[in-house]
Amino acid sequence: MIRQGGSNRDRALKQIYKDHKLKKSLLFWLKGTGGTEGEAEDLFQETLVIVDRNIREDKFHDKSSFSTYFISTFKFLRMNDLRKNNRFIELPDAQELTEMVTNSTIVTLIDEERNQLLDQTLTMLGEKCKKILELWKLSYSMDEISQILGLPSESMARKLKFQCMQNLIKLVNENEDLKSNLKSS
Amino acid sequence: MTLESHIEIFEKYFHQTLNPDEKQHFEAKMSRDPAIREEWLAYLMSQQVIERQISNSLRQQMKAWDQENKSTILNLIPLHWIKYAATLILPLAFAWIYSNHFYSDKALVSEFNQVVDLNTRGEQHDNEPITPIQEMTEIRKLVFSNAPLAVQQAEKLLEKYKTGEYGDAAEWTLAMAYLESGDEHRCRALLENMSASKTHLYNSRSKLLLDKLNSRWRSLSF
Numbered sequence: 001m002i003r004q005g006g007s008n009r010d011r012a013l014k015q016i017y018k019d020h021k022l023k024k025s026l027l028f029w030l031k032g033t034g035g036t037e038g039e040a041e042d043l044f045q046e047t048l049v050i051v052d053r054n055i056r057e058d059k060f061h062d063k064s065s066f067s068t069y070f071i072s073t074f075k076f077l078r079m080n081d082l083r084k085n086n087r088f089i090e091l092p093d094a095q096e097l098t099e100m101v102t103n104s105t106i107v108t109l110i111d112e113e114r115n116q117l118l119d120q121t122l123t124m125l126g127e128k129c130k131k132i133l134e135l136w137k138l139s140y141s142m143d144e145i146s147q148i149l150g151l152p153s154e155s156m157a158r159k160l161k162f163q164c165m166q167n168l169i170k171l172v173n174e175n176e177d178l179k180s181n182l183k184s185s
Numbered sequence: 186m187t188l189e190s191h192i193e194i195f196e197k198y199f200h201q202t203l204n205p206d207e208k209q210h211f212e213a214k215m216s217r218d219p220a221i222r223e224e225w226l227a228y229l230m231s232q233q234v235i236e237r238q239i240s241n242s243l244r245q246q247m248k249a250w251d252q253e254n255k256s257t258i259l260n261l262i263p264l265h266w267i268k269y270a271a272t273l274i275l276p277l278a279f280a281w282i283y284s285n286h287f288y289s290d291k292a293l294v295s296e297f298n299q300v301v302d303l304n305t306r307g308e309q310h311d312n313e314p315i316t317p318i319q320e321m322t323e324i325r326k327l328v329f330s331n332a333p334l335a336v337q338q339a340e341k342l343l344e345k346y347k348t349g350e351y352g353d354a355a356e357w358t359l360a361m362a363y364l365e366s367g368d369e370h371r372c373r374a375l376l377e378n379m380s381a382s383k384t385h386l387y388n389s390r391s392k393l394l395l396d397k398l399n400s401r402w403r404s405l406s407f
Contacts, residue, residue: 122241
């Protein structure tokens with residue numbers, strides 16, 4: 001459902017987010033590594049963001065069940081956190097986790113400096129452009145986009161999306177810091 | 186070629202929707218032209234910016250889902266309880282206020298602690314001999330300020346005027362003092378005597394007071 005995009009993705013993500021059984025089991029595991037409930041909540045959200053992106057980018061290949069994949073990503077993130085704070089834990093399935101989880105996306109998402117540069121660019125882009133490009137990327141149809149954004153027609157939505165894409169490319173081109181940061185990845 | 190026309194091709198190339206010829210042509214062009222390569226790179230980077238926007242939106246959405254949970258809980262618990270509690274509490278509060286206003290010891294004593302006309306029975310007492318009337322008036326005033334003392338003095342008065350109209354008035358005064366001092370049991374005993382005696386000056390009033398003491402409203406007052 002996440003791969004299908006649009007409102008199907010929204011429904012699927014909400015269902016995962018409200019899966020109390022999954023949350024509870026991850027909280028239990030995280031407490032075993034010395035973590036708190038608040039940390040578990042934050043990590044659960046980060047995991048959902050990463051899993052969403054990996055699925056949309058076809059990096060999850062159904063070799064394992066979805067919940068196994070989600071749990072592995074969660075544990076991988078926790079290990080990463082502990083490593084950053086020079087705290088190590090021994091996980092029996094560490095090798096398996098590393099194989100299962102795609103590192104590149106995670107590293108991308110946790111690069112603070114890059115995130116700041118990306119956020120600056122988004123601020124310059126403006127609310128309407130941000131939304132239209134987001135919806136387009138999430139495979140919403142132009143008809144749906146025009147309805148969500150209150151645009152008079154589908155062709156108007158298409159035109160606006162094109163203009164916003166142009167603006168964004170220009171903003172990226174003008175931002176040397178962002179370019180060099182993204183090139184280095 | 187302008188940036189406008191490039192975007193369309195970039196998108197098709199990105200989503201792998203170019204046919205083999207178009208794809209080969211585009212790749213050849215990119216290898217020849219460093220400017221197009223730079224633009225293609227900027228296009229890929231812009232996809233990262235959009236992904237960041239998607240992540241930010243999802244984080245906002247999760248906050249909204251959390252709020253949804255909280256507001257659902259708020260909607261469910263307190264409002265239901267408030268409705269049920271109000272349905273129960275409002276009538277009870279009304280009954281409590283009403284009974285205390287009209288049926289408490291103090292309310293009943295205030296209503297009944299008056300001296301009736303000893304000669305005309307049932308009306309105000311202008312014709313009472315001054316001394317006994319004055320005595321009783323003093324005691325009835327005392328009922329509100331010092332009920333135990335009023336009880337003592339009324340008992341003495343009843344000893345003094347055992348029978349007759351002054352005796353009846355002294356008995357009534359004592360009943361009032363008992364009620365105000367919280368001794369309902371003795372008050373009732375006196376009232377029952379008075380109501381049983383048809384010739385008693387306070388016969389009808391004692392019946393009325395007994396009715397009020399037996400009322401269900403009375404059980405709600407304190």
